[in-house]
Each structure stands twice: as C-alpha cells, then as structure tokens.
Amino acid sequence: MRQEMISNEINILRDTFRRLLRRKANTNLGKLIDKTHPADLALLFRFFNELEQNKLFAIMKPNEHTGEFLGELDESIIKRLIENETPEHVAELIQYTTSNDKTSILNILDEEYSQAILDLMKSEEQEELEEIMGYPEDSAGSLMYTDVFTLHENTIAKDAINALQDHESSEMVFYLYVINDDNILVGVISLRDLVTTPQNTRLKDMMIRSLESVRPETDQEEVARIVTQYNYLAVPVVDKDGQLLGIVTVDEIVDVIREEATEDFFQMAGAGKDREILMKSSWDNARSRLPWLFASWVGGVCAAAVIGFFDNTIKDTLALAAFIPVIIGMGGNIGTQTSTLVVRGLATGRVNVGNNLTIILKEIRVGIILGILYGLMLGLFAIIQFVDISPYLGLVVGLGIAGSMLIATAFGSLVPLLLQRLDVDPAIATGPFVTTSIDILGVSLYLGIASFFLTA
Amino acid sequence: MRQEMISNEINILRDTFRRLLRRKANTNLGKLIDKTHPADLALLFRFFNELEQNKLFAIMKPNEHTGEFLGELDESIIKRLIENETPEHVAELIQYTTSNDKTSILNILDEEYSQAILDLMKSEEQEELEEIMGYPEDSAGSLMYTDVFTLHENTIAKDAINALQDHESSEMVFYLYVINDDNILVGVISLRDLVTTPQNTRLKDMMIRSLESVRPETDQEEVARIVTQYNYLAVPVVDKDGQLLGIVTVDEIVDVIREEATEDFFQMAGAGKDREILMKSSWDNARSRLPWLFASWVGGVCAAAVIGFFDNTIKDTLALAAFIPVIIGMGGNIGTQTSTLVVRGLATGRVNVGNNLTIILKEIRVGIILGILYGLMLGLFAIIQFVDISPYLGLVVGLGIAGSMLIATAFGSLVPLLLQRLDVDPAIATGPFVTTSIDILGVSLYLGIASFFLTA
Numbered sequence: 001m002r003q004e005m006i007s008n009e010i011n012i013l014r015d016t017f018r019r020l021l022r023r024k025a026n027t028n029l030g031k032l033i034d035k036t037h038p039a040d041l042a043l044l045f046r047f048f049n050e051l052e053q054n055k056l057f058a059i060m061k062p063n064e065h066t067g068e069f070l071g072e073l074d075e076s077i078i079k080r081l082i083e084n085e086t087p088e089h090v091a092e093l094i095q096y097t098t099s100n101d102k103t104s105i106l107n108i109l110d111e112e113y114s115q116a117i118l119d120l121m122k123s124e125e126q127e128e129l130e131e132i133m134g135y136p137e138d139s140a141g142s143l144m145y146t147d148v149f150t151l152h153e154n155t156i157a158k159d160a161i162n163a164l165q166d167h168e169s170s171e172m173v174f175y176l177y178v179i180n181d182d183n184i185l186v187g188v189i190s191l192r193d194l195v196t197t198p199q200n201t202r203l204k205d206m207m208i209r210s211l212e213s214v215r216p217e218t219d220q221e222e223v224a225r226i227v228t229q230y231n232y233l234a235v236p237v238v239d240k241d242g243q244l245l246g247i248v249t250v251d252e253i254v255d256v257i258r259e260e261a262t263e264d265f266f267q268m269a270g271a272g273k274d275r276e277i278l279m280k281s282s283w284d285n286a287r288s289r290l291p292w293l294f295a296s297w298v299g300g301v302c303a304a305a306v307i308g309f310f311d312n313t314i315k316d317t318l319a320l321a322a323f324i325p326v327i328i329g330m331g332g333n334i335g336t337q338t339s340t341l342v343v344r345g346l347a348t349g350r351v352n353v354g355n356n357l358t359i360i361l362k363e364i365r366v367g368i369i370l371g372i373l374y375g376l377m378l379g380l381f382a383i384i385q386f387v388d389i390s391p392y393l394g395l396v397v398g399l400g401i402a403g404s405m406l407i408a409t410a411f412g413s414l415v416p417l418l419l420q421r422l423d424v425d426p427a428i429a430t431g432p433f434v435t436t437s438i439d440i441l442g443v444s445l446y447l448g449i450a451s452f453f454l455t456a
Numbered sequence: 457m458r459q460e461m462i463s464n465e466i467n468i469l470r471d472t473f474r475r476l477l478r479r480k481a482n483t484n485l486g487k488l489i490d491k492t493h494p495a496d497l498a499l500l501f502r503f504f505n506e507l508e509q510n511k512l513f514a515i516m517k518p519n520e521h522t523g524e525f526l527g528e529l530d531e532s533i534i535k536r537l538i539e540n541e542t543p544e545h546v547a548e549l550i551q552y553t554t555s556n557d558k559t560s561i562l563n564i565l566d567e568e569y570s571q572a573i574l575d576l577m578k579s580e581e582q583e584e585l586e587e588i589m590g591y592p593e594d595s596a597g598s599l600m601y602t603d604v605f606t607l608h609e610n611t612i613a614k615d616a617i618n619a620l621q622d623h624e625s626s627e628m629v630f631y632l633y634v635i636n637d638d639n640i641l642v643g644v645i646s647l648r649d650l651v652t653t654p655q656n657t658r659l660k661d662m663m664i665r666s667l668e669s670v671r672p673e674t675d676q677e678e679v680a681r682i683v684t685q686y687n688y689l690a691v692p693v694v695d696k697d698g699q700l701l702g703i704v705t706v707d708e709i710v711d712v713i714r715e716e717a718t719e720d721f722f723q724m725a726g727a728g729k730d731r732e733i734l735m736k737s738s739w740d741n742a743r744s745r746l747p748w749l750f751a752s753w754v755g756g757v758c759a760a761a762v763i764g765f766f767d768n769t770i771k772d773t774l775a776l777a778a779f780i781p782v783i784i785g786m787g788g789n790i791g792t793q794t795s796t797l798v799v800r801g802l803a804t805g806r807v808n809v810g811n812n813l814t815i816i817l818k819e820i821r822v823g824i825i826l827g828i829l830y831g832l833m834l835g836l837f838a839i840i841q842f843v844d845i846s847p848y849l850g851l852v853v854g855l856g857i858a859g860s861m862l863i864a865t866a867f868g869s870l871v872p873l874l875l876q877r878l879d880v881d882p883a884i885a886t887g888p889f890v891t892t893s894i895d896i897l898g899v900s901l902y903l904g905i906a907s908f909f910l911t912a
Contacts, residue, residue: 254687266800
C-alpha cells in the first residue's frame with residue numbers, strides 16, 4: 001500500500017507531464033517544471049523515455065531550480081542529455097550547481113569536452129574545480145562543499161551573528177568553524193550555542209575544541225563511518241597543515257550509505273558495481289555480469305571433470321546423480337548465508353579483526369548443526385526412496401550433504417576475512433569464489449565418499 | 457589499510473580496558489570510561505566477552521554519558537546486561553536517555569519487567585512512554601524525539617531567540633517549528649534565517665509553509681525516503697489534526713538506512729532479518745537460517761525426483777550427469793543477479809510500477825545474450841571433451857544451459873515484481889523462491905531436451 005501510494009503520486013505527475021508533452025503545451029510544461037521539486041523531477045526522469053527527456057530538458061532554463069535538478073539526476077541521464085549540447089550552454093546550466101556537483105558532472109564527460117567547459121569559466125573557479133577533480137573518486141575531497149563559513153577565534157558572538165547576516169550562502173549553515181591566525185581549524189560552534197550565549201563571549205571561549213576531521217583523500221566510507229558513529233551533521237575536511245578545505249554534510253553521507261549498500265549488494269551477486277546498471281542497455285548490463293558468470297562456468301566445467309572422473313561409481317549406482325543438485329545447492333546456499341553475514345558484518349563494524357576466530361568457529365558450528373540435521377533428513381529420504389539400492393547410499397548422501405555444508409560455512413567465513421586482511425574489498429570477490437569452490441569441493445567430497453562406500 | 461587503522465584504534469582501546477580489568481583498577485577504568493566517546497564504548501562492547509561487559513557495566517554510573525552509551529548499544533547486549541538488574545537501578549540508568557531510546561530499551565525487555573520499570577516513573581513520563589510504545593515497531597512514532605521546540609506564529613524573531621535561550625534541550629535544534637492558535641503545525645524556520653532577518657519580523661511572515669510531514673504510524677522506510685529525497689535534517693511527525701507530536705532527525709534516518717540495507721542483505725541470502733545474528737549463539741543463528749535451507753532442501757529433493765524420472769536417459773548417456781552442476785549453477789547465479797538488481801532497484805526507487813515491463817524484457821534479453829554465449833561455450837566443450845559420445849550431447853548441453861539462464865532471468869525479474877504488487881516484501885521471499893525454482897526447472901528442461909535428442 002505504502003509503496004503503491006508513492007508510485008501513484010509519481011505516476012500521476014508523470015502522466016500529467018506526458019499529456020502536456022503530447023499537446024506541445026510548452027508554457028504549461030515550464031510552469032509544471034518550476035512547481036515540481038527538483039528531486040522529484042530527477043526521479044521522474046527515470047521513467048521518461050529519451051525523447052521525453054530531451055523535450056523537457058530543452059524547456060528548462062539555466063537557474064537554481066535546474067541546478068538542483070542536475071545535482072539529483074542519475075549520471076547516465078546527465079551524460080546523455082548534455083553530450084549533445086554546446087560547452088557554452090552546459091557551462092551556463094551548471095553555474096547554478098554546487099562545486100561538488102559541477103565536478104561530478106565534469107567527471108562523467110569526455111576529458112576534451114569537460115576541458116572545453118572548464119575553459120569557459122572564470123580562472124578562479126576553474127582552479128578550484130580542477131583541485132577538487134584532482135582528489136580520488138569517492139573521497140572526502142570529491143564530496144565536500146568548499147563554501148564554508150569560518151570566523152576567527154577572537155571574534156565575539158555578536159559580531160559572528162552580524163557576519164552571518166552578511167554572508168550569503170546556499171550551503172547548510174548549522175555549525176560555524178573557527179580558525180586561528182594561521183588559518184588552522186581550531187574548533188566548532190553550533191549556531192544554537194552562538195545565539196544563546198552572552199553576546200560578547202569570544203568564540204575561542206565557547207567553541208568545542210575536540211572535533212573529528214578528515215583529509216580530502218579520506219575514502220567516503222570512512223567519512224560515513226564517522227558521521228554514523230558520532231551522529232554528526234557535517235565533518236570538516238582539512239589539509240595536512242590543518243587548514244579547513246570544506247565540509248562533508250550528512251545529506252551527502254546519506255547518499256553515500258545508500259550507494260555503498262547498493263554496490264555491495266550488486267557485487268555480492270556478481271553483477272558489477274554500477275548502481276545505474278538497470279538503466280543501461282542489455283549489452284552493457286550483460287557485459288558487467290559476464291565475469292562472475294565466467295568464474296561460475298569454469299567452476300561448473302571443473303565439477304563436470306570431477307564427475308567424469310567418478311564415471312564408474314555413478315554407472316554402478318545411478319541414483320548418486322540424482323543427489324548432485326541438492327548437495328551443491330545446500331552447500332552453496334549456506335555458504336552464501338555465511339559470507340553475506342560476514343561481509344555485511346565487516347561493513348557495519350560488527351565483525352572486526354579482534355573477533356575473527358570467534359566468528360569462524362561459530363559459523364563452522366552452525367554448519368555442523370545444520371549439516372547433521374539435513375544430512376539425516378536427506379540420508380533417510382535416500383534410503384526410503386531407493387530401498388532396492390545399497391543401504392550405504394543413505395550414508396553417502398547424508399555424509400555428502402553434511403560435509404558440503406561444513407566446508408561451505410568454513411569457506412564462507414574464511415574467504416571474506418582473508419580478503420579483508422589482504423586489503424581486497426571482501427564484497428567483490430567473496431560471492432563468486434565461495435560458490436564456485438563449493439561446486440567443485442562439494443561434488444568431489446560426495447563422489448569420493450561414494451566411491452569409498454559403494455565401489456565393490 | 458584504512459579499515460585496519462580503525463581496527464587498530466579500537467583494538468588498542470580494548471587492550472587498555474582489558475589490562476585495567478585484569479588489574480582490577482576500577483578508579484582508572486571509571487576515568488577511561490568517562491573519557492571514551494559513548495558511541496565508541498558501545499562499539500567496544502561488541503568485542504568484550506560477557507564477564508568483561510558485566511564488570512565494566514557495574515562501574516558505570518547513572519549519568520548522561522551512560523545514557524548516550526545505552527542509546528548506541530546493540531539490543532542483545534542491553535538485554536543481557538540489564539535483565540539481572542533491579543527495576544529501580546534500570547529506571548535510574550535510563551532516565552538519562554531520550555524518550556525513544558527509553559521505549560526501545562523497554563520494548564526489548566519482558567513485559568512484566570518493563571512494566572515494573574515504568575511503574576517507577578512519574579505518571580506524566582509513564583503516559584508519554586506508553587503512547588510511544590503504542591506505535592508500530594519501525595514507525596515514525598517509535599523513532600521520533602518528542603521534546604521539540606515550538607513557537608506561536610505571531611512571535612517576533614527577537615522573542616524567538618530569547619525563548620531559545622531559556623529552553624534547555626538536549627535534542628538537535630536547527631529548525632524551529634511554528635504553530636497557530638489551535639496548536640496546528642503551520643511552518644518551519646531555520647535557525648539561520650531566524651538570526652539573519654530583522655529582529656521584529658513575525659515568524660508567520662518568514663516561515664516556510666510547505667513542508668512534508670509524516671504520521672506517527674508511517675513506516676520508517678517512507679520517512680527515510682522523504683529525508684533522502686529532499687535532503688532534510690528532520691521531518692515533523694503530526695497527528696490526524698496536524699498537531700506536532702515530534703520530529704524524526706537525520707541521525708536516526710542514517711541508522712534506519714543502514715539497518716534496512718542489512719536486513720535486505722540477510723533476507724536475500726535467506727538468513728532471517730536479525731541484524732545482530734552474528735552475536736547470537738550458534739543455535740539461534742542456525743534456527744533463523746533453517747527455513748530457507750529447508751525450502752532449498754525441498755527443491756533439491758524435487759530435482760532428485762526429476763533426475764530419477766530420467767533414469768534411463770542418464771544410463772544411456774552417462775556424461776549428462778556431469779553437466780548438472782554447471783547448468784543449475786549458471787541458472788542460479790544469473791537468477792540471483794537479476795533478482796538482486798530488481799529487489800535493490802525497488803528499494804532505491806530505480807524500479808517502479810511504471811517501468812516493470814521494460815525491466816523484465818531487458819533482463820530476459822540479458823538472459824538470451826549470456827545464455828547463447830555460455831551455451832555455445834559449454835556445447836563446444838562437451839563436444840570436444842566427450843568426442844566419442846553422440847554429437848547431440850553438445851547441442852543438449854548448450855540448449856540446457858541457455859534455457860536455464862533464460863528461465864532464471866525471467867523468474868528472477870518476475871518474482872520480486874509480483875511480490876511487490878501483492879504487497880509482500882520482495883526481499884524476504886525472492887531469494888529462496890528463485891533459486892529453488894531454477895534447481896527444479898533447470899534440470900527438468902535439460903533432461904527433457906536430452907531425452908528428446910539422445911533417446912534412441
């Protein structure tokens with residue numbers, strides 16, 4: 001119901017836009033665009049086709065509203081829309097966006113084209129943007145707002161409020177950052193404390209001195225961790241001397257947390273890390289999913305070789321083949337459970353270098369408990385179903401599934417923890433590696449046990 | 457490196473605590489507790505054993521610091537720590553937490569015990585808490601701060617600032633909420649606008665009138681969607697008449713987004729939705745993972761029955777058995793990719809009722825592209841590897857894998873979209889359903905094709 005409601009609001013708005021587009025009612029379209037929240041407009045664009053997007057975009061004027069809209073729009077749509085515009089028009093459009101939105105737009109364009117746009121800007125702004133673009137992708141530097149309100153530590157509260165009145169800024173101002181003679185960040189004051197203390201107090205006598213800051217090259221996940229851990233609304237970004245370069249605000253962090261979760265989701269399923277993959281062509285989509293499937297294909301071919309090796313065992317007891325899917329399936333599934341719990345635990349801080357061994361042992365214990373349970377169930381099923389075949393079949397099948405589940409929990413917990421220690425993102429490689437190994441190890445173990453008990 | 461660094465800081469702190477615990481240096485422990493940020497202390501508790509947790513908790517005094525610590529601590533740890541305390545001591549400890557932290561602590565205790573604690577509170581507070589506890593779990597009502605700063609619309613800016621100075625509140629105050637004669641919420645003003653406008657302006661002449669609000673029973677995911685979509689720092693919660701009940705702040709929303717992502721992760725892997733599962737006993741852990749594995753077991757048993765049905769086909773061409781793992785494995789993997797993309801797309805708004813058909817067709821196209829590719833590769837492999845067997849084997853294996861991958865993409869996209877329409881959380885049921893169906897359908901199709909081409 002709830003989700004339906006949201007969908008309905010968006011659908012009604014989309015239908016209104018479409019009706020006006022059909023009627024070519026450009027004046028009314030312009031009005032509707034202005035009345036729609038930029039974030040809603042960006043959401044709607046996901047559901048318009050390319051022609052509709054082009055027509056609407058052509059109506060939009062270079063202004064604050066369009067600037068905010070561009071800041072919220074999906075990258076793949078921005079790229080398509082502005083690739084065919086002149087650099088002059090793009091420069092005009094993006095002048096209303098924040099500096100970090102400008103750089104992320106410039107970063108998705110071809111280098112030559114983005115340089116042409118940069119060349120049209122004032123040299124001061126150009127330098128600033130080039131500096132931001134120099135920071136690594138997904139770093140604090142690429143996320144920060146540079147237009148931060150700072151005051152000297154000797155300022156008194158009254159003058160600070162006056163200064164605030166003179167300072168026109170579109171950025172969020174809830175904290176005031178305090179600097180000393182050397183431009184070094186020395187403290188922070190909340191706007192609320194500023195207005196509620198005696199008006200001739202010096203900032204240095206009321207500011208909070210202990211504050212976490214990050215460097216521009218700090219990864220966005222670390223910034224998100226700090227904001228989440230300490231419930232901050234913003235984190236200051238400082239250079240190596242402690243000079244304030246900008247702030248990363250919580251609204252950016254909310255986006256980071258969602259995006260990182262989406263990337264981890266996709267990577268765990270071996271579908272690449274492109275958040276906008278569903279909006280790409282089927283070819284692009286297939287291409288980013290190909291590598292994991294190739295790993296899985298190689299694993300399957302190895303499993304086929306293993307089964308080929310046990311040819312005679314299977315020929316003697318054909319029923320063995322019937323249990324191959326359940327043995328690798330159960331192993332794969334419990335292995336996926338384990339690796340998902342561990343990978344997510346690493347991302348949320350519940351799993352830490354300090355408790356690795358506990359986690360692995362606990363998972364192996366879970367593998368033993370569930371392995372024995374499902375081993376007994378499947379063994380009994382095999383005995384009843386294939387009553388005319390060797391009574392050992394039940395034993396083989398039961399041991400096979402229990403062993404496969406035990407290996408799966410051990411691998412599923414070991415692999416991500418090892419990858420983490422080797423400084424490889426555990427979300428990327430865990431999924432494919434764990435399921436592929438279990439395909440091979442599961443059948444090897446199962447048929448090995450079978451050839452031991454069932455071969456005359 | 458980065459993650460290592462965080463781990464190291466936490467590990468050093470943990471080791472210091474342990475050293476002091478061994479020496480029974482309670483005075484120093486008390487000092488170290490006070491010096492450690494409550495959020496860091498809550499994180500550390502995840503890595504202490506139960507005895508260490510008990511000893512440290514016994515040293516903590518009822519104060520603000522302990523209150524914040526309890527607000528950040530994992531539920532399973534809180535439950536264990538305070539279950540053995542007297543209601544009097546617990547009431548004393550939690551008096552320093554916010555009202556929503558109080559209710560979430562009371563909610564994890566036995567009803568009788570939590571009632572005993574409630575009975576010790578002032579009747580006014582008791583009523584307030586009971587009202588909050590009456591809201592559904594994971595609703596705006598259970599997340600909101602009730603201590604909100606409101607002013608009448610006729611107040612002038614200067615008086616508003618004075619009122620702010622008199623109002624002692626521990627909650628975040630960055631917006632002032634404006635009400636009319638009937639206590640109805642009519643607008644909002646940022647603290648910054650308040651201090652930067654002429655001091656005799658009436659609030660009603662400067663406030664923002666259009667603001668999104670939610671009802672106390674609104675689900676937290678919807679609140680998170682609004683905060684994310686419009687970059688809010690807080691959303692007001694109003695009753696059916698429009699009276700302000702409280703606000704949900706962005707720091708709560710950051711936690712909601714992380715928690716919902718974790719739950720979706722675990723559910724997609726069929727591991728239940730308990731975020732603290734890794735901290736539970738192996739038995740509890742095994743119990744919450746049992747249901748999906750049972751579904752997968754039933755699927756495997758059905759697949760075994762299908763394979764048993766094609767007994768003679770396999771006996772004639774034993775090599776068929778060797779390709780069972782790769783055919784269901786590739787189907788399962790591409791199906792998991794598809795369903796992960798769609799489920800996450802539904803959660804982030806990239807997939808919407810409006811574009812369902814496009815998504816399904818696109819996914820099926822991906823299934824065809826990759827199915828043909830891997831079908832050709834596996835078919836050629838089968839022909840080369842088993843050159844002495846019927847040349848049709850390659851055809852059968854190739855068609856089998858292509859068909860299995862095609863079915864997987866169709867099911868993987870259809871199932872979550874159907875569940876969404878039926879108002880069932882697609883994260884819960886998609887994973888098990890898709891992989892289990894593909895186990896059964898994949899082998900049926902493969903062996904069906906085999907019996908058509910290979911049976912004399």
